[in-house]
């Protein structure tokens with residue numbers, strides 16, 4: 001018997017489907033699927049059920065592109081959030097890790113990736129146009145670029161800084177290193193709170 005005949009079809013199918021997930025090559029798929037199958041049947045089905053739930057209900061927010069189960073996310077629809085501060089991140093998880101600190105009171109903009117010429121990812125593949133539109137619509141006071149501190153994140157940040165300064169010369173553009181650098185996020189939070197207390201005075 002050849003390999004094709006002994007190898008279970010459902011296993012081949014699962015391995016094949018997982019490689020459709022970005023960054024999951026064959027090795028990643030093997031690790032995920034075989035380890036997943038070590039769970040009890042009950043646990044496997046509960047994992048599948050939660051993934052199904054996520055697959056059905058989650059989508060990008062119409063405004064900021066963060067993953068949400070609403071049309072417009074809870075951050076964008078919260079009247080207490082200061083829309084004039086926009087923090088730009090690569091992915092939803094970056095925004096949620098800043099949210100976890102419960103200090104930042106502005107809104108986010110998720111690029112859905114970063115500029116990566118080697119992978120053929122250019123600004124047109126990201127949500128850059130919508131960002132420019134929001135800067136205008138929100139009458140942004142400050143745009144905080146919080147892309148990742150690696151070569152691609154830096155290149156993306158530099159591109160955006162030039163673009164925004166060119167289009168909106170009056171808008172302040174600042175660069176903070178993403179999430180884990182607590183100090184810069186706290187600084188950012190304080191700046192936004194300051195703005196808030198200023199607004200409340202009026």
Ligand SMILES: [Zn+2]
Nearest residue numbers: 061064073076
């Ligand atoms: Zn949103």
